[in-house]
Amino acid sequence: MTERSQRRNLLISLCLAAATVAVYAPVRHFQFTSYDDGDYVYENPQVQSGLTLRGLVWAFTTSHASNWHPLTWLSHMLDCQLFGLNAGPHHLVNVLFHVASVLLLFHVLNRMTAAPWRSAFVAALFALHPLHVESVAWVAERKDVLSAFFWMLTMWAYVRYVETFNTQRFQPERFWGKLANVFYGLALLFFALGLMAKPMLVTLPFVLLLLDYWPLDRTQWTASVSSAKAKVPLGRLLKEKLPFLALTVVSCAVTFRVQRMGGIVVSLEHLPIGERVANAAVSPLRYLSKAFWPTGLAVFYPYVKWPSDAVVAAVAVLVVVSAWVIWEARREPQFLVGWLWYLGTLVPVIGLVQVGLHSMADRFTYLPSIGLFIMAAWIVPCGATGQRVRKLATAATAAALLGVFAVLCRFQIRCWRSSETLFRHALEVTTNNWLAHNNLGYILARTGRLDSAIEQYNEALRIKPDCDEAHYNMGNALTRQGKGSEAVAEYREALRINPDNVKAHNNLGAALARQGKLSEAMAEYAAALRIRPDYAEAHFNLGLALAGQGKLAEATAEYTAALRSKPDYVEAHNNLGIALRRMDRIQEAIEHYEQALRLRPDFVDAHNNLGNALLQRGNLTEAVQHFEQAARLEPDFAVAQNKLAWVLATLGPADGGDPVRAVTLAQRACELTGNRVAACLDTLAVAYAAAGRFSEAIATAQKAIELARSAGQPELVREIEARLLLYRDGRPYRQSAEGTGIHNP
Secondary structure, eight states: OOHHHHHHHHHHHHHHHHHHHHHHGGGGGOOOOSSSHIIIIITOHHHHTOSOHHHHHHHHHOOGGGOOOHHHHHHHHHHHHHHTTOHHHHHHHHHHHHHHHHHHHHHHHHHHHOOHHHHHHHHHHHHHOGGGHHHHHOGGGHHHHHHHHHHHHHHHHHHHHHHHHHHHHHSOOHHHHHHHHHHHHHHHHHHHHHHTTOGGGGGHHHHHHHHHHTTSOOSTTSSOOOTTSOOOOHHHHHHHHHHHHHHHHHHHHHHHHHHHHTTOBOOTTTSOHHHHHHHHHHHHHHHHHHHHSOOSOOSOEEOOOOOHHHHHHHHHHHHHHHHHHHHTTTTOHHHHHHHHHHHHHHGGGSSSSOBSSEEEOGGGGTTTHHHHHHHHHTOSOHHHHTSHHHHHHHHHHHHHHHHHHHHHHHHHHHGGGSHHHHHHHHHHHOSSOHHHHHHHHHHHHHTTOHHHHHHHHHHHHHHOTTOHHHHHHHHHHHHHTTOHHHHHHHHHHHHHHOTTOHHHHHHHHHHHHHTTOHHHHHHHHHHHHHHOTTOHHHHHHHHHHHHHTTOHHHHHHHHHHHHHHOTTOHHHHHHHHHHHHHTTOHHHHHHHHHHHHHHOTTOHHHHHHHHHHHHHHTOHHHHHHHHHHHHHHOTTOHHHHHHHHHHHHHSOGGGTOOHHHHHHHHHHHHHHTTTOOHHHHHHHHHHHHHTTOHHHHHHHHHHHHHHHHHTTOHHHHHHHHHHHHHHHTTOOOOOOSTTOOOOOO
16 A cells, blocks of 8 residues: 555544544433433443452343343443443443444455545445434443444454465465464454344354455456455355354354343234234335435334335335346446345344334444445446546535535434433324333433323323333322322233233332232232342332331341342442341441442431441440431431430530530421421420520420320330429439430431
8 A cells, every 4th residue: 555545544534533523522411311221321230330350240141131242231331430420421432432433444445445435435424324323322322333343343354364365375375374364363253242242243244255255356256357366165255154153143042042031022922923024024125215314213113014015015126126236246246245235234133033112223224234335335337436527526426415414413413412302302203102102201200290201101001002111100100199099000000911020010019018018018029029039129128018027137138138139229228227226236237327328428317327326336426427417418307406406415515415506406306397296395305404494394395295195105205204303303314425315206
């Protein structure tokens, strides 16, 4: 390659990278979406923990999200290790992988064809086409951009292998044979890594055979007869691909098993073979139309039952185009390669084995569209590009087309700004989109717009009455509105449709527990755990129910199980601390409260509970600090106000007592509880006495006794009566720091 060619290629590469980054720059301000990003990042404790040995084992053994793609999990773990849950950098990593694939595509295609401007056009279309926004702007689709990166590396290594193989044929020194083996081994390695990012790469061996035909000209059927291109028997070409095919078979088997276990493979009973074939026939043309006219793009396209005339017309078009490219193959092999690349790489996602409930998805075109781009780049005859006027016209047309795609791409990127914009856009450009209604309802509910959310759930159920997720979400919204009985009915309907909906079992259990039906609630938690033994929330709720029954040892075991599945579960740490403290395992309780506060420093309950435990251990100063922190974080938290007041009132000045402040805090606690809680009034009486205001202490204590009697608290009545005698004698109630006792309001 000449120095001029190198400078030209470098300039093209810089322009491709700059254009791609400029178009996708807004994603640095985007947040995670509610659609799968939680499963992959922000609700996944294994991923949030970063790169750990435990996480490494989990990545290679889990079937979470109904996929086996350990490299994708490790990629997300590394992001969390570096950036935490700051979504912007996660998005930018996707963009960087996309840019890397764009540059590799240009480099490899140019190396194979020696056509830099056509190769640049293909790479630019790949970089800027609006169909690819979903793969790049969606954090959960890291698997797309990561696997594509290894696809490009595999092609690069394979091309280098072919070049070295050709050199070996014509210069049969031992060195070239070893070097060819190195590149072949790299191609296999990159292919294996790509499969571990996303099994979509299973069609790559087929594409390598296409590249052998054109532009590598290795087969006996290609037009080139140049002695610089070594012709290889078909048997040898197939033999070269056998290791790749072996990896493909393994990947397909693992993927099918994992997806079937995850329950996302749709059965023939729910989707007959006729409908699958119809969708498989129509989808390539739908993708083709969006490739040439990329409007109306959505995150989800509902399944469509196609009429027979539409299917026949689609098949006819596919047959005609296929016949044309075969007829032109001897003169224009690039069209045959591009068309078969497009159709062949769509096979895993065409819907014959239906995974999920979509009829198609923009992300499925990420790699297949390269075939169409190759056809578009080579549609201008070579002779025409040699004439200056036509060359300028071709360049201007290509630049204009890329400019239009860049603008459309930028507009499509804006749809991914938030979950709400994403699903509102989907509803604008599609019809009967039950999933978009359901997911928009979820977003509205999460932001407190419950009535609007319920409207969306009702619309989703109008379109798809058997949508268990919409019933489940409806139950959640009704729960938040205080409509417990209606919520229970929705959860039960969700479970009638899908008995394996673990979240519905768990939330139904919680709703029943709130109604006092603990036995039924525990049965639902147990059902959830039979389906998903590592479901942390179900373990936690079962622990709550057991603790409510006084079964502290069993509750402790459930909280511990929840923490095994979700180590950063702050509520589980806090409640485990409560159970341990009730079992007089104070030091262990303190450790869990402290862990909860390390994970969430503003966790008011944990501050309050840690204060109690520290008081029990006699650590007065630290206990007061935590009560102070709880009262500061939540000024309306009566419990913290009352406990802090009690400590400051019952200790003498030498031990850190402060009667004046105790009165203020106790008055605030009584105000917050409407002066109707005996324990708070008792604390106020103690504070009045400590401040020397004995008449007020006597009156307040008498009122506290009345409330305690009416509430059926005889022990508290006896304690207050004993203190009342002190007040009548003009003496305050005092306790040492070690013996400080606190009543709960």
